[in-house]
Amino acid sequence: MKLLIILVNYNTTPLLLKCLQTLEQQRLDVDHRVVVVDNHSLDGGCDQIAAQYPSVTLIRNAENGGYAKAVNQAIREFNSDYILVLNPDIEVTPGAIHAMLAFMTKTPDAGIVGGKLLNPDGTLQHSCRTFYTLPVLLLRRTFLGKLFPNSQLIAHHLMLDWDHNSAREVDWMLGACLMIRRDALKEVGLMDERFFLYFEDVDWCYRMKKGGWKVYYLPEARMIHHHQRHSAKGVLNKTKLYHLTSMLHFYAKWGKVAFFLKKYRAALAMMLFLGLDLVAMNVAFYGAHALRQHLQTFFNKPHLPTLYYHNFLIFVNAITPLVFFSLGLYRLRHGELWVDELFRVGKGMLVMSLLLMAGSYLAQGYELSRVTIVMFAVIATTSAFLLRWSAIAFYHFLQKKGFNLRKTLIIGSGRSVDVVAKELQKHREIGFDILGFVRETPEADIENGSFLPALGDLYELPLLIEEYHISDLILATTSDVREVVSRSKQSGVNVRLVTDFHSLSVHETQFEELAGIPMVFFKGTPLFGMNLVIKRVMDIVLSTLALLCLAPLFALIALLIKLESPGAVIFKQQRIGKHRQPFTMYKFRSMCQNAEYIKQQLMQQNEADGPLFKIQKDPRHTKIGRVLRKFSLDELPQFWNVLKGDMSLVGPRPPIPQEVAEYDEWALKRLDIKPGITGLWQVSGRSNLTFDEMLKLDVYYMWNWSLSNDIKILLRTLPVVIFGHGAW
Template sequence: MRLRSRTGRRDTPREQRVGAGANSVSAPVVIDPASPPPQWASSNEAWRTPAEAARVPTTGSRLRTKLALLVTDFAILNIAFLVAYWLRYDLRLWPETAEFFDAPLSSYFTAQTVFVGLSLVMVLRLGLYRLKRTTQWLDEVGMIANAVTIAISVLVIIFFLLRPGVTSRAMLAYVWVGSIGLLSTFRLVLRWIISRRRRAGIGVSRILVIGAGHLGKMVMQQIAGRPGLGYDLAGFCDDVACAQGTNFGRFECLGPVRDLPGVIATHRIDEVVIALPSAEHATILSIVGLCERMGVEFRLVPETYDLTLGSLEVDHIAGIPLIGRRETTIRGINLVIKRVIDILASSVALLVSAPVIALLAIAVKIDSPGPVFIPQVRVGMRGRTFRCFKVRSMHQDADRRLADLMKDNEAGGVIFKMRDDPRRTRVGRVLRKLSLDELPQFWSILTGEMSLVGPRPPFPHEVAQYEDWHKRRLSVTPGLTGLWQVSGRSDLPFDEMVMLDLYYIENWSLSLDLKIILRTIPTVISGRGAY
């Protein structure tokens, strides 16, 4: 959750309690408001070398970047209009109509001006120029499509209701498709260029994590695994880890929380991520106040077991805000659309994968004795159990040997995961690596017990160990792939898997499903996190 810094000075507590991740420690935290020298108060650029300052985006550079994007989009939209005219009137891809083919380019000047202007206004309003590091390309494509569609719709109203002149409907169709295609392609190329520059250390932001508990470690893992975002993780601050001399992999504890001003200055920190328990509210406020005074951006990470912001809705009674849980969007017409997509996609997938499943069956029978398919009882929506099938990837005595291997569980929580599981057959290792053992589950999707995208269906014995907040993942139809499968798969701890499932439930949309499906393909091919 991003909080924007506010101007002005704030009185902050001098002594607080500090939390190390999920646990709170009874130790006073003193963050002296006077500790940063005066030259730090207005900007963190004052204590950078010229070379370092040049590698960090400033307000001026961001403004210039936005202006450059605006000018480029202006040019692309005009080019799209000219290309559309060329396709319609020079190539004549549409059935010829004498009235339309006599229209010169100048007759479309008004339409071109209105379209380009409206498109840029809508792109601005939809936030395409906010330059957020975490925005995905498909999100940008969605904003571009919305902006261009609105602009074209206004043109349709103007030129087909008011009829100020001759206008070709095919021409507007070409403009619509061309504008979305060219703008989206430009954004894709731009993202590739920016990613390359960030990997080279240009435009990166030095980041510091406060807290070394589960939340802090999760943040560090995610930042380290996404160098294209442009974050350079300097390390973390935590009282307990510092006292014990504990580091987290290659990331060092840079000091206790009370030394935060010095750490920010010494390590040239641009942004602070606060990953402390919400019970340490006073300490968090103290850190926020310090960041404001030093001109350092800050972000807050909600605790694992807290309600995520996407699940909340706010109502009012006589001006009193009432916060409650928002219903999932996977209902009503959205549920019908999702089900239709599941039926169509699973039908095609079963037909296409039938020869592959036949070859897998032969390989499994040759490799080891036992059946080709194994039935499994899983828990679906609202706790209902159902039976799904998988291609066998383990020896027949796998269930009996599970108890002996529990001590080697690498997943933690209620699920069992093991990288080099000795129960797996030779063919089974390949099946699991590429997730080919799950192909028969398209039948469960066709019958409605599963969906293409959703939380993975758990075993009954896993559900029996769920905490209350875990059970909310059973509020929707389970899926073949999901958000955590494309965010690390089995490499993620169980609580983080559930958090990603809850995020999906609370923020579901058709575009989110599409993004997950598109990300599933390279994830499966690479085999990352599959075991």
């Protein structure tokens, strides 16, 4: 039998030292390990713990990632049969841990057992509770509790009708002292890390109940708890905000009202966007009318009063929902960027403007000001975009914080399930709440490094969908899942299939029917024929304008480089372009003269993976070079490469010959098109991305090229360059 004892410390060192002292006095006769996870305490606690308790395993975190994350960190790192999670403000009385271990051994259905908590004066703390209800929350967390101090609801919640001197099953236990069976974690999972502080114990116990395990209170395991209740002090403090936020997380995850709102999120989003669009249209109209009146001196025609545009305004309010709906502006889109929303709104307003001009021409007797309509279109586009993107950004913010997520199950077995779960849990802003996985067969299992709970097998899937209110399934399996997809879609559940990027092309696909035969149609590469001509024309026009407009900046940079260090202003380097053809690429010199020689001495410090070479604080950079690289000003001479035809404005970055020598067949695909000054991976993370991630984005760009995508990438490049995101 192995026991793992976990304590999480954040600026509570005096109490923690007392807790460690009482643990040392236990004289446990089982194989055990005490782990202290320090969440970047500033009270010098780590040094004291290391000095006074050298046998304790100390994990020092560089930041405070929350209580649940710290507990999970220790559980993942160290194996054991049982885990005892203690708050640092606990004093363990003699025999308490032995009593908990003995109870777990003789009670196989116990997933969690909690001890009897006592105040320092020996009085009882009510450590076991019934699950919260809305009336209980109002009484516990608002002024209503003071109006009704003897409420029976509170008495029932705190289980005051029982003397707490006998073991019994309860709904949940305070997280100050919990012993967990590791086997239960395989079916229930670790603590939910969206709970930064508080309610992680309620959620864990709730999931134990749903998973068929029981939660017990054990009075023989007596613990002294120096409970300070920071969340109850003052009207509003940081700890109370954590408590309220965690409470909202719990009810957003399990509440019926939250489930109803999530179920109809698409309809609610459409109503919100419709309202915002109508506000934007009306604000834009009155703004354009006032601006036209202010500029009257520049026009010959008289300015018409607002009343004259009454029918125009009614027409605008009536047609806006129709046009925007037909163009798909009321559909929720996942992973959308600000440029995508700007293009969608711009397209909608272009159609609106054409309809308005046509309508004003056809309406006899209503010669409306074209200038007013144009100003209206510009203001409406700007205001609609700002209102919509503000709402979308707030929605993404909530999702990143763990709210409004779609309950999701992964179906499959093997390592792919674990990989998918880890990636989706890392990126909560995408919107998935991974509750667990479903085995393809009862015997199947996964490499469960993420402790993803196994909720059942495929035969139980319909019941799991209903019980957990599942809205999405992710299939990470190579088995025949046609029946699963069919049944799930009939239940209104969205189904996604995980594919191997290398085995399935990611270019645009269409489903079509030929002679009654259903087929999947994979379009050929779009960078062909006339599209190449269009891309080249855009390259020539924009690179010429850039070279002319930026000539003064070129001269200033050249002067600064010359003044700081000897050597050429322009750095010439051989790069590999389209179809593996070498060419000379130009850059402003940002390094010392013998940079290539020094590079060989720095190979051990390389921070990039694959064939790339990058060091975040490269000693070869000059002072002006660091500034140039941070804001990508060293790349400006490549507009000449674009004009010559060696490069394009948008495309994969050109590699050096040494990198290409290490490419496999898949990596060589990025050389099928002209390299670019900027590209999809440059605006998606730049140097912060791995080589494999960069390669996938380059190939995706090739197979999904469009003129609008190039323009979007150019627009996204501006803020990335200005703020220096991901630049090394």
